[in-house]
Amino acid sequence: MPATEPLGQVLTIEVGGALPYRVEVGSGLLAHLEVPHKQVALIYPSDLPNQFVEQVRAALSPAVMIVVPPRDACKTLSVLESVLSELAQANLTRDSAVVGLGGGAVTDLAGFAAASYLRGVAYYSVPTTLLGMVDAAVGGKTGVNLPEGKNLVGAFWPPKQVWVDVDTLATLPPATFREGAAEAYKHGLIADPSLLERVLSPEFVPGHASLPQIIADAIAVKAGVVTRDLTEQGERAYLNFGHTLAHALEAVTHQAITHGEAVGYGMHYAALLSREMGGKDLTDDTRAFLKYQKPQPLPPLTFEDLWPYMARDKKADAEGVRFVLLCDLAQPYLARVPEDILRRAFGIWVEEI
Amino acid sequence: MPATEPLGQVLTIEVGGALPYRVEVGSGLLAHLEVPHKQVALIYPSDLPNQFVEQVRAALSPAVMIVVPPRDACKTLSVLESVLSELAQANLTRDSAVVGLGGGAVTDLAGFAAASYLRGVAYYSVPTTLLGMVDAAVGGKTGVNLPEGKNLVGAFWPPKQVWVDVDTLATLPPATFREGAAEAYKHGLIADPSLLERVLSPEFVPGHASLPQIIADAIAVKAGVVTRDLTEQGERAYLNFGHTLAHALEAVTHQAITHGEAVGYGMHYAALLSREMGGKDLTDDTRAFLKYQKPQPLPPLTFEDLWPYMARDKKADAEGVRFVLLCDLAQPYLARVPEDILRRAFGIWVEEI
Known part of the structure; x- marks a missing residue:
């Protein structure tokens, strides 16, 4: 078990609506995760650095650890089926929790598994990519792809809590970090123009002291929108x-x-x-x-x-x-x-x- | 197109809760179905008598007709995937409707397809078996089975309306009718003892004038329970x-x-x-x-x-x-x-x- 890093400053964003939840942004969060459920299933991708898996394993003692293919390769009904079977084989009951640890594709899949297993169990999201943090983790959209198109299947299933540990960004390839910057920049264009300059600045890199605040502000744009419109009747469409x-x-x-x-x-x-x-x-x-x-x-x-x-x-x-x-x-x-x-x-x- | 039978007396049951809907019970309903959606997908089992399929086709002019295997053979993630692909290939949009016509297994599958396609489109239920009428059609439980067990995957997704046309019972094998009687009898045991004698009486057969009222009373038990407890936090468990x-x-x-x-x-x-x-x-x-x-x-x-x-x-x-x-x-x-x-x-x- 790795030594637990002390928690730094934690920024919080509240997402409102019928099923409110909190997003915590900071450094060293993984080793401090806590959920009030006896049984936990941890879902994570095969390419996630082992140090993060071990931190979460030590914190949550999952009843079952489910490895899925990385990126969109996991967002299929076939992977969903094998995940659901693993949850059933572990005898997870309705009062258990699913924790999704990984990029946006993995948290989308894990959230849909939580939404549909036994018609819905608690879901917690731990995004480890910039894209997953500023977009996928907030708003309750979960799902998988069909051969006919992306995200054609899924559910609105908000997480109970989201933890954004910026330490996970340090191991991302730079191109993957810049990939995720697109959603943060988009939040600048549609709602918070201050983000435009900050996203393109030298401060917007893993390890920089300003990074958590920029990420938190980008998340806050989405949190505001989905608080007002969870199921995309109106304003939420602007996120597209x-x-x-x-x-x-x-x-x-x-x-x-x-x-x-x-x-x-x-x-x-x-x-x-x-x-x-x-x-x-x-x-x-x-x-x-x-x-x-x-x-x-x-x-x-x-x-x-x-x-x-x-x-x-x-x-x-x-x-x-x-x-x-x-x-x-x-x-x-x-x-x-x-x-x-x-x-x-x-x-x-x-x-x- | 077959001649349209006149509508007889229609009994109605209101199901309350956050998403209320109406159940109509009567004779000759199929030929009079109407939904306020431009695009309709009709899902029905391969063993459904053609006369019922044709009545519904004439009434609703579906954009796509999707045939699935009968009974629990349709309640798999693999059949779900092919149904969802057919919905996508027909370019069904979010404002379209899925209509499930068949026994409880088919309406469970069709309801889950509606719940998960584009994260949820309107669903209408037209049960054609006694079991589907007194149990599956009301309450919003939808889903499929896993190899590990029944109904382990699904969603709470109430229909917008349910039509119970007792004419469809006339073509059921007697054993299938008696199979469905179990749920009506159960509603007698847990809530309405008057049903016990009526379900075992000679009046409880297809074609009998008393049948719609007995079915409506059996449905009313379930409607009352799920109105008070949609997601099985308490009382709803008694239905089990x-x-x-x-x-x-x-x-x-x-x-x-x-x-x-x-x-x-x-x-x-x-x-x-x-x-x-x-x-x-x-x-x-x-x-x-x-x-x-x-x-x-x-x-x-x-x-x-x-x-x-x-x-x-x-x-x-x-x-x-x-x-x-x-x-x-x-x-x-x-x-x-x-x-x-x-x-x-x-x-x-x-x-x-």
């Missing part, structure tokens, strides 16, 4: 800024492009659409982000390649697809966009990326 | 009278024993346990029901064969298994039963069945 194209890019490249990279590209398309629809020109911001993020290059793509995937977006209704656009910084709205504008903006986007 | 042994019998016989037959057997064990724990002797009632139901005989079984399955019951917690028992008619309670009493009652039960 950049995501309509992003999901299509992920699908068409078979996840060769990561989610955060796809969001980086997608935000620039959404900014172009916003400008073409008469909003303020914010494309310098989305260009600056792409310059910072350095995403993998995309293969040659046409509008026709991507449109079928965009048309299946969850924000679509029987009337067609809706995009999240910006009138200005922190002024998002939802709109149906005429096809000629979709195509014109796409042409510019293809040129610029 | 007889089910702890029943689920074990189904599992150990690999579903050779049907659910209703297992509940018939399980109610008698629960009545024996209740008596041994000091309650009124109601075993004449549960014996009378078995005599009426004529379930398939059971293979030779020991307590050790069944106990591992009973121990995994969803009413178990970290302290162990709890049984629903009766002090008297309509006076259920939840209790942990000492092992010597579990074994003694089991010995009597094995002798008597």
Whole structure:
């Protein structure tokens, strides 16, 4: 059992709504996790550094430890089935808890397993990637992918608590950290412009003393939105800024492009659409982000390649697809966009990326 | 398109709670179904008589018709996955509806597909078996089985409306009708003793003028319970009278024993346990029901064969298994039963069945 690091300052964010919970952000949290359940199942990916697994194991003494494939390889109904079988074989009862420790894909899977096992047991989220921290861990969206598209299956199942231990970011490849920065930057665009400069600053790196506060502020944007709108009846859709194209890019490249990279590209398309629809020109911001993020290059793509995937977006209704656009910084709205504008903006986007 | 039968008298039961809905019971309902959604997916089993499928097709004009295997063969994550893929391929959006038409297994599967597709779309239930009508269709429990046990995966996802068309019962094999009678009889034991005599009377057969009222009264028992306790924090557990042994019998016989037959057997064990724990002797009632139901005989079984399955019951917690028992008619309670009493009652039960 590793020596327990002392807890530093812990920042807290309260998520409200019908089922409120707390997000704690700080350093050295993993070794101090505590849950009021006799039986705990710990779900984590095979590539998680062993030191983090051991810290959580020592803190929680799980009845069962379930290893899943890393990233989106774990977000399938087939992996879900094997996880659920392991929970059943461990005889986990309704008063037990599932703890998801890993990136956003793992916490999405673990949350859906908690939501559906025995029709719902307690869930705790311990994100270990920047993307998982500022996006997946808060808001209660859980689920898996289908061959037909991402996140087409799932449940709204808020965690009982979220622990964001920034120490886990130190072992991430820099590209993975920058991947997650896309969601923090997005929160800047749609709600808290102070984040734009801070995310692109030299302070936004693992180990920097300012990092916990920037992450906490990025989480606070999402916490505010989902407090007001858990099940995406209205405002919550704004969190999908950049995501309509992003999901299509992920699908068409078979996840060769990561989610955060796809969001980086997608935000620039959404900014172009916003400008073409008469909003303020914010494309310098989305260009600056792409310059910072350095995403993998995309293969040659046409509008026709991507449109079928965009048309299946969850924000679509029987009337067609809706995009999240910006009138200005922190002024998002939802709109149906005429096809000629979709195509014109796409042409510019293809040129610029 | 078949000629539309006129609607006879329609009995209605209101189910309350946070998401209230109405159950309509009557004759000729199928041809009059109506839902306020542009896109409808109809899910039904391969053995459903074509006349019912056609009536519903004509009434609802579904965008997609999804055929699933009959009975519990459809309650797997693998069938769920193919259903979800068909919903995605039909481009069903969040404002669409899933309609489940069939027995309790099919409506359980269809309800879970509705609960999890795009994290939840509207669900409508059209049960066509007695079991599906008096039990599965009301209360919002949806889900599938795991190899480790029945109903270990699912969601609480109440329907928007339930239509109980008693005409569908006319085509059921008599044994299947009597199978479903177990849940109606159980509602008599735990809450409405008037049902005991009526369920065993010659009036309780397909086509009899009294049938809709008896079914409606049996549904009303469940509707009352789930209105007060949707997620099984308390009273709702009483609906599981007889089910702890029943689920074990189904599992150990690999579903050779049907659910209703297992509940018939399980109610008698629960009545024996209740008596041994000091309650009124109601075993004449549960014996009378078995005599009426004529379930398939059971293979030779020991307590050790069944106990591992009973121990995994969803009413178990970290302290162990709890049984629903009766002090008297309509006076259920939840209790942990000492092992010597579990074994003694089991010995009597094995002798008597």
